[in-house]
Amino acid sequence: MPTLRLLNVTKRFGEIKALDDLTFEVKNREYLCVLGSTGSGKTTLLRCIAGIVKPDEGDVYMDDEKSNLIPAEERNAVYVPQTYALFPHMNVLENVMFGPLAKETKRSTAEETAMRVLKLVRLDKRADAFPSELSGGMQQRVALARGLASGAKLLLLDEPLGALDVRLRLELRSELRKLAKESGLTVIHVTHDQEEAMTIGDRILVLREGQLQQHGTPYHVYNRPEKIFVANFVGNTNFLEAIVDHRNKEGGVVRLRDELKVKVLDSSFEPEEAVIVAVREEKTKVTPEPRVDQPNRLSGEVVEVHFLGSFIRYTVRLTNGDRLAARLPVHEEEMGIKQGDWVSVNFDPSDSHLYEYPPLGLQRELEAS
């Protein structure tokens, strides 16, 4: 039985469609990450599910019950805003007890519940502290504890790690997931950080301008991006404009500019059709000398070298002017390739994806929002 179902949900603000005909399901105890850039509708989506905002069209079902008419406070869901919204004049315990007390729970029961969840987020020893005395990470955990104390089984988290220091953010990722799993919660977690979504989510839902782009496991979204937008937004990808040359048993051959030919695996396009060839930067290889055993050998000049930590990124300008970036693990980089070097670039046909040439051009699809 699904915990949550959205059916054709649309929400407009003036002329802008914040949510555009969204249909999807979140399973019981699933951790779903909603990924999108600023203005993609992520927050509006959470607020619709929480009941703070009413959809203009479509329905939200919780446990198969249409919940459009159920007021926010009676839904079995709790919304944790990005700003945490803790009460500054209440200490940690009072903040966490607020939900249960508002539901007219006995004070002693409310306190018991609050202490139990504070233990869970490892803040039971700071129950007397006021929010201003806590670090950002601790405040975040108080907000989470307050959500948990409400007893709601559906937790709606709006950029829960967004306000934190990077290091802390990395450490809290796995904690957040662990907590949700241990407490048997269903979570919808909104973020613009693709790595965060990949690390925490059972599934990822990618939004763009209120429209669903793809919904699937991190593995699926990363390895089988259904749209150019997704391939660009999640991970780092090279895109080349091409024309399908011919098809064969192994897939097909496309022509880049200047008649450079490249083998691909996808044979679903017709000859002479305009397409976009996508290859991940980490699946693109650079070698100083041409290697005869590799397919799809192209050559060009290294125009940029960027050190990224665990990867080194080379940007190569091919003979036809196209650019390809390749990422090499830093410890495999023993070839000493420098800016200005002439190198061989290649990729395996099975690591490439073909997309239909976008009607508004490639650049429009690559715009982040």
Added chain:
Amino acid sequence: MPEIRVEGVKKSYGKVIALNGVNLTIKDGEYLTIVGPSGCGKTTLIKSIAGVVQPDGGDIFIDDNKVTSLPIEDRGVGYVFQEIALFPHMNVYDNVSYGLMVKGITPLEREVPVEEMLHMMNLEGYVSLYPNELSGGARQKTAISRALTSGSTLLLLDEPLGALDLKVRTVLRYELRKLVKDLGLTAVHVTHDQEEALSVSDRIVIMKAGKIVEVGLPIQLYMRPKEIFTAKFLGEANFITGEIVEKTDSEIEVRVNGSILRSNINSEADLKKEEACVMAIRPEFINLSLEPAENNSWACEVLSGIFVGDAMRYEVLADNGLTLLVKTPITGEETSFARGDKIYLSMPEDYILVYRQPEEGLEKALSLE
């Protein structure tokens, strides 16, 4: 093109010491980034250079001129901060020409420098738009253009990309570096994003608790950090404590939970036999395999494996009781492992950093506060 010298600069806010005697020389034409955990003083340092904050002690020189008590408008610096501060009632063109206008330069004389700047920043298509009609990225580009049109050769960037979405940020950071290099500027850039720092800087300054911990080239700080805190703060690292068994000029042998580890990196020359030490190894430098390797190889069990797109992140438990984080880049040729797999890990001698056991204790030395 200026050179900046910061000499013994101190600043306190009440009891909190933001800068505790900072010395730093920023070379002419250099792109320098400052990183460190929240509260380390990086923002106070750049504000002291800008002249927005008045230090309690010490001096700041720009090209050998003491500017410590000069206000920001007399220092000839371009200062850009995270909260984008454009004039909302002016379009892009007028915002960018503002600096020249207040200097009393006529509209006709302003035309060339303003247009050159707009061209360089790819903003020509936006000249008549107002700030609220621009994307976050275009707004920040306008702010940078405005800071530079008045002729400043020192660009101070305080988290200039911090408010932008990840994807936009990645594109803009390279544009920013290119601009600085093309114009021959000196740039000081404060950021919380390590990858940003690693990929754009000539040198990086690492700060902690009001002091500079280490200054160096990105690759130096990542591969051969002199300070243990740098290994912790930049990228990720496993820390393993042990005791030195043998030491020659080229090799260190360390006993760890009954096993022996060898390192080729002789980072601290005065370490002695029998002395306690801490080793750091980055997760991406540890290899996993079905068979034991020749050196530094331990049997281990896979506790968990998470797919993060361009890599797999494993947690493994070695048979000597140590839990290690391992990151395996996915480039197409590696095997992947599942939870419960009994395999081997190996740590190449060239990547094991050895540090003296910190006097204040390991936890304190690695803490972000």
